Amino acid sequence: MRHCLPVLFSLAALNAQAQTVDSTRRSIDLDEVRVVAQKFQTKGPVPFQTETINQSQIAQRNPMNSADLLQQTGNVFVQKSQGGGGSPVLRGFEASRVLIVVDGVRMNNAIYRAGHLQNVLRIDPSMLERAEVLFGPSSLIYGSDALGGVMYFQSRNPELSGATNWLVKPSAYVRYGSATGERTAHVDVSLGNRRLGFLTSVTYGSFGDIVQGNRRRDAYHDFGKRFMYVERQNNEDVPVTNANPNKQVGSAYQQLDILQKVTFTPTEGVQHTLNVQYSTTGDVPRYDRLTEMASGRPRFAEWYYGPEKRLLTSYNLTLSRPTRLYDRAMLTAAFQHIEESRISRRLGAAARNEQLERVGVGSVNADLQKQAGRHLVQYGLELTHNNVHSTAQTVNVLTGAVGAFNTRYPDGGSTLQTLGLYVSDGVSLTKALTLNGGIRYGWSQLEAQFTDKTFFPFPFNQIRQRPAGFTGNLSLLYRPTDRTRVSLLGSTGFRAPNVDDLTKVFDSRAGVLVVPNPGIKPEYTYNGEISASQWLGNRLRLDATYYYTLFTNAIVVDAFSLNGQPSVLYGGQMSTVLAAQNKRQAVIQGWNLAAQLRLTNQLTLSSTLNGTQGRIKDSKNTPLDHIPPTFGRTALTYQSGRIQAEVWALYNGWKRIADYNPEGEDNAQYATPDGMPAWTTLNVRGSFKAGTYLTVQAALENILDENYRYFASGISAPGRNLTLTLRSSF
Numbered sequence: 001m002r003h004c005l006p007v008l009f010s011l012a013a014l015n016a017q018a019q020t021v022d023s024t025r026r027s028i029d030l031d032e033v034r035v036v037a038q039k040f041q042t043k044g045p046v047p048f049q050t051e052t053i054n055q056s057q058i059a060q061r062n063p064m065n066s067a068d069l070l071q072q073t074g075n076v077f078v079q080k081s082q083g084g085g086g087s088p089v090l091r092g093f094e095a096s097r098v099l100i101v102v103d104g105v106r107m108n109n110a111i112y113r114a115g116h117l118q119n120v121l122r123i124d125p126s127m128l129e130r131a132e133v134l135f136g137p138s139s140l141i142y143g144s145d146a147l148g149g150v151m152y153f154q155s156r157n158p159e160l161s162g163a164t165n166w167l168v169k170p171s172a173y174v175r176y177g178s179a180t181g182e183r184t185a186h187v188d189v190s191l192g193n194r195r196l197g198f199l200t201s202v203t204y205g206s207f208g209d210i211v212q213g214n215r216r217r218d219a220y221h222d223f224g225k226r227f228m229y230v231e232r233q234n235n236e237d238v239p240v241t242n243a244n245p246n247k248q249v250g251s252a253y254q255q256l257d258i259l260q261k262v263t264f265t266p267t268e269g270v271q272h273t274l275n276v277q278y279s280t281t282g283d284v285p286r287y288d289r290l291t292e293m294a295s296g297r298p299r300f301a302e303w304y305y306g307p308e309k310r311l312l313t314s315y316n317l318t319l320s321r322p323t324r325l326y327d328r329a330m331l332t333a334a335f336q337h338i339e340e341s342r343i344s345r346r347l348g349a350a351a352r353n354e355q356l357e358r359v360g361v362g363s364v365n366a367d368l369q370k371q372a373g374r375h376l377v378q379y380g381l382e383l384t385h386n387n388v389h390s391t392a393q394t395v396n397v398l399t400g401a402v403g404a405f406n407t408r409y410p411d412g413g414s415t416l417q418t419l420g421l422y423v424s425d426g427v428s429l430t431k432a433l434t435l436n437g438g439i440r441y442g443w444s445q446l447e448a449q450f451t452d453k454t455f456f457p458f459p460f461n462q463i464r465q466r467p468a469g470f471t472g473n474l475s476l477l478y479r480p481t482d483r484t485r486v487s488l489l490g491s492t493g494f495r496a497p498n499v500d501d502l503t504k505v506f507d508s509r510a511g512v513l514v515v516p517n518p519g520i521k522p523e524y525t526y527n528g529e530i531s532a533s534q535w536l537g538n539r540l541r542l543d544a545t546y547y548y549t550l551f552t553n554a555i556v557v558d559a560f561s562l563n564g565q566p567s568v569l570y571g572g573q574m575s576t577v578l579a580a581q582n583k584r585q586a587v588i589q590g591w592n593l594a595a596q597l598r599l600t601n602q603l604t605l606s607s608t609l610n611g612t613q614g615r616i617k618d619s620k621n622t623p624l625d626h627i628p629p630t631f632g633r634t635a636l637t638y639q640s641g642r643i644q645a646e647v648w649a650l651y652n653g654w655k656r657i658a659d660y661n662p663e664g665e666d667n668a669q670y671a672t673p674d675g676m677p678a679w680t681t682l683n684v685r686g687s688f689k690a691g692t693y694l695t696v697q698a699a700l701e702n703i704l705d706e707n708y709r710y711f712a713s714g715i716s717a718p719g720r721n722l723t724l725t726l727r728s729s730f
Helices: 007-012 055-061 066-071 497-504
Strands: 050-054 077-079 088-092 099-102 128-135 151-153 168-177 182-192 196-207 228-233 236-241 255-264 270-281 300-305 309-319 329-346 349-372 374-398 414-428 433-451 462-465 470-479 486-494 508-509 512-515 523-536 540-559 566-568 572-598 603-616 631-642 643-652 680-691 693-702 721-729
Touching: 050 055, 055 128, 066 077, 066 088, 066 128, 088 151, 196 721, 414 497, 433 497, 462 497
Parallel strands: 099 151, 512 572
Antiparallel strands: 050 128, 077 088, 128 151, 168 182, 168 721, 182 196, 196 255, 228 236, 255 270, 270 309, 300 329, 309 329, 329 349, 349 374, 374 414, 414 433, 433 462, 433 470, 470 486, 486 523, 508 512, 523 540, 540 572, 566 572, 572 603, 603 631, 631 643, 643 680, 680 693, 693 721
16 A cells, blocks of 8 residues: 555646646636736746645645645655754755745845755745745746745735725634644634725644654664653753654744735725735754764754744735836835744753844835737846844853854854846747747845954955846747647756855864855756646646756855865864855756546546656766655545545655765755655545534544655654644634
């Protein structure tokens, strides 16, 4: 049974867009996707591989967080290092090399790192109207960071009444999860009349220590078990035997999300939107680090992220009354304040190391669209300003004494400014043939100041960079009928070095010191892909995409020298000096196959499968890091009246240890000696509308209680997990 479910894929025939097709709709049309991620919501075919999740699907899939929402599509791979973690991977790119956008505002900031990130979890899926993924380089519209693609999250707007009377629409839900220890409560209220609307949303989630699956392969009967953890007793660190080794003690956390939106439509074609979002967590333990052992004992007594805070305030002006310059235009001005901290202490040590980062990000986006005969022209600009303030200290846990400690980024402060200008044109050559192309100019300026060099004897006091360059894309879309679509796409992407790349000082492990390197340059990708979609009859749709990407000037951490020396004395220990450098070229290629089969008007079978290969262009053909194994999803969905039900399987192939990058972010230390085993989970869920105002949802995930980990993850997935949800809307 362990791997029989993927066979359904071959039976189904094999989405980029499959989830956007309503299983009950009788008409056949490949144009139904509306791509918000292209700035303007436009009905029609697009030359990109996309994934769209609408509001009803979000409610039906009922995800614990936004990372799980993406993961459930079967087209996005997610790495996890802790219970409060989730790092999406798009086409072999992760973290700072993929872009997160919320309501038209980029979340990526100057300290996004290249390893693994959990920032997508700070987006509350309960507030979303839709989520979209745009696969492949997307720097034309979005500039830096969109090497692997864009994850676009559109929050809900207040619902207007269309009359002078006020429309009041409250809704709420509570959710329980057995294996995750989840207790989540949500409430929102929409209030609106013809011109003015208000939406308030609050979600609080408490998540316990995750209980992993108990059904293991015979060869790895102890894989993932948590035999020991640390407690503080009588001012001493005491290793404690875990009574339930499947309980991953040190994975619990809490999160609060608040949204307030105000919309005002003074006249037809003009809308003003004020958008305030706030997310904060409790302490988020770094579970993978807490499981590391030294001489048979835990290496760390404490390792956690302090409360992660994200405040977004934005103003959006949308104009849809045509003029000579545009048919539609959007202006978005935003400010974000982010706080992140890292706290760690070795077992038995008195000194707790604390590093705190505060980032302020201001941005302005202007995007305009104009239809001129056969041409659909889009153009715009983006301005951003990042200000990074980094502090650090040690705290003696016995006496409370505060001491000096090295900051993660320059203590004198860092700034990163960017400017982007773009123009694109889509021209209908014939009724069946469309040509799209565009170009973008990007410029950035980074400055960092080292004031106190007690910990860092660098031969420089300041870092300054001003990279600039052009990117673009060109595509040909052929659509002979509304049942067939074939597209060819060439695109480029770039990522300018940020503060984390250029200035981070980080002792990642004992005897190793990563130091700043002012000489690194932007990374580039050159991508070509072909995709096709076809309806066969009125019931079966097939989708396929193949892509080939050349990754150049890739920034990697490698051997370096400081003051001419390959090693330095740091923290009382001789440490090898490493630094970020442009030393890598790589090739990434892969494919996506998908199918949707309407068995009846109520019953739909869908399946998707993804494969990615990545190799460094060197004499050893070394594997590139961040490359997931083959993965996918197969689902049988039923919908009729008040009842919705789904049986689905998620599956991952083997990631053999020989395919791990030996020096990157693949985390071989958290895998088996042979790599990460293949796995399949069987799951079922259903919902019943019990009355006018009440819906009951239940799901049983990982029914067979499989023990598994996603590749590169340092925490095991939940075992058999029962979730119960009560939803009410008025």
